[in-house]
Amino acid sequence: MTALSLKESNRGQVVWQKSYAIPSGNVSRSLGPIDPVKRVFTTVDKETMMWSGFDLDSGNQLWGPVGTFRDFQYFGQVSNPPAPGHIYDGKLIVGGYGGELKAFDTRTGALLWNYNNTFGGTETPWGLYPLFVAGIADGKVYCMSSEHSPNTPLYKSSLMRCIDADTGAELWTLDSWYSIGTFGQDPVPIADGYMAYLNVYDLQVYCIGKGPSALTVDAPMTAVNTGDSMIIRGTVTDISAGAKSKVASGEFNIVPAMSDASQHDWMAYIYQQKPMPTDATGVQVTLSAISDNGECIDIGTVTSDSSGMFKKAWTPTVAGEYTIVASFDGSASYWPSNAETAVVVTQAAASTPAPTETPTVAPTETPIATATPTPTPVAEPDNGVPAETLLIAGAAVVIVVAVIAAALVLRKRK
Numbered sequence: 001m002t003a004l005s006l007k008e009s010n011r012g013q014v015v016w017q018k019s020y021a022i023p024s025g026n027v028s029r030s031l032g033p034i035d036p037v038k039r040v041f042t043t044v045d046k047e048t049m050m051w052s053g054f055d056l057d058s059g060n061q062l063w064g065p066v067g068t069f070r071d072f073q074y075f076g077q078v079s080n081p082p083a084p085g086h087i088y089d090g091k092l093i094v095g096g097y098g099g100e101l102k103a104f105d106t107r108t109g110a111l112l113w114n115y116n117n118t119f120g121g122t123e124t125p126w127g128l129y130p131l132f133v134a135g136i137a138d139g140k141v142y143c144m145s146s147e148h149s150p151n152t153p154l155y156k157s158s159l160m161r162c163i164d165a166d167t168g169a170e171l172w173t174l175d176s177w178y179s180i181g182t183f184g185q186d187p188v189p190i191a192d193g194y195m196a197y198l199n200v201y202d203l204q205v206y207c208i209g210k211g212p213s214a215l216t217v218d219a220p221m222t223a224v225n226t227g228d229s230m231i232i233r234g235t236v237t238d239i240s241a242g243a244k245s246k247v248a249s250g251e252f253n254i255v256p257a258m259s260d261a262s263q264h265d266w267m268a269y270i271y272q273q274k275p276m277p278t279d280a281t282g283v284q285v286t287l288s289a290i291s292d293n294g295e296c297i298d299i300g301t302v303t304s305d306s307s308g309m310f311k312k313a314w315t316p317t318v319a320g321e322y323t324i325v326a327s328f329d330g331s332a333s334y335w336p337s338n339a340e341t342a343v344v345v346t347q348a349a350a351s352t353p354a355p356t357e358t359p360t361v362a363p364t365e366t367p368i369a370t371a372t373p374t375p376t377p378v379a380e381p382d383n384g385v386p387a388e389t390l391l392i393a394g395a396a397v398v399i400v401v402a403v404i405a406a407a408l409v410l411r412k413r414k
Contacts, residue, residue, distance in 0.1 A: 018059040033087045035106040049082045063109030072126045073098030088136045099128025113168030123155045134188045139165045144178035211240030213334040217326035225348040233311040236304045256308030260332045285310045290323040319347040
């Protein structure tokens with residue numbers, strides 16, 4: 001192997017030249033990608049699918065062969081096996097028909113992470129979906145599944161995958177069969193934060209990226225008294241070109257903005273005729289009120305629902321005119337947006353308490369005790385006749401008088 005200088009001062013000069021021992025086992029070794037930052041070039045052994053790293057300035061071997069891949073990895077690129085490697089941020093990233101994506105440190109050969117969440121069951125002859133690197137940008141590896149001569153119908157549930165280049169974590173997926181267009185592993189175009197590709201599932205061109213959002217907010221149009229509760233509400237919507245076309249076609253009245261965690265199922269619902277997810281969550285909106293004197297009052301933070309609506313009750317305590325501000329700080333899926341409205345708060349009239357009437361309590365009459373008459377003792381007459389005898393005699397006289405009176409009355413009537 002010979003290294004030539006491309007510097008203007010000594011362009012074409014031989015920098016170093018080395019002969020390497022033939023790998024054991026009758027292995028064919030090919031040149032792989034170069035890391036110009038860490039000054040490493042790589043090679044891959046065709047039969048074993050293993051990789052090695054060499055110092056770019058001296059030609060000395062640094063590490064390898066390393067890497068254990070599934071047998072189908074041999075068919076890693078549809079026209080040139082085995083799987084090709086890609087250099088990004090000091091990493092050698094390798095995918096292929098094995099259905100795995102591995103990242104090695106270009107300077108040491110250490111395996112940094114391995115992504116293999118590609119189980120396909122009986123959909124593919126090899127159990128996993130093939131995994132090809134479609135592009136790398138902004139710390140993300142975009143992978144798609146395809147093959148040299150796909151049959152019809154295509155494999156179900158093939159995905160475009162976004163994988164964190166630092167950790168190998170899956171960030172998002174979208175049902176897609178990427179059309180490579182040729183027999184090679186052609187990359188998808190990525191520019192200005194957007195990625196575009198043809199999805200063979202529906203023959204639509206998809207453009208993936210961070211979209212614009214729009215926010216509205218409403219408050220009562222009539223005055224509210226201090227101490228009374230009012231409702232503040234509004235909507236957060238997706239106003240990207242795709243969402244606008246869905247509204248213009250009449251498919252949706254609005255396209256609500258959804259949380260990053262809900263994007264896979266929500267985008268499939270909006271664009272791929274999949275069922276509406278029942279567990280989708282909206283985005284967070286911060287509400288505040290600015291008074292006449294510039295004081296900012298925090299009303300609170302709320303989360304919009306699957307219709308895009310948010311709401312929050314607020315009870316003002318000071319009279320005046322307020323500007324209500326609603327803010328969406330943006331997310332990994334949407335750019336931020338904000339909106340304002342106004343409300344007037346009047347001082348509640350002071351209520352005069354009704355005089356408290358002291359209940360008139362009727363005086364309690366003290367019942368007059370009825371004294372039991374004490375019988376007057378009858379004095380014994382001086383003649384010594386008992387009192388009982390005198391009483392009997394008196395009663396007899398009274399009876400006689402009454403009889404005589406009755407007789408006179410009867411005589412007169414005759």
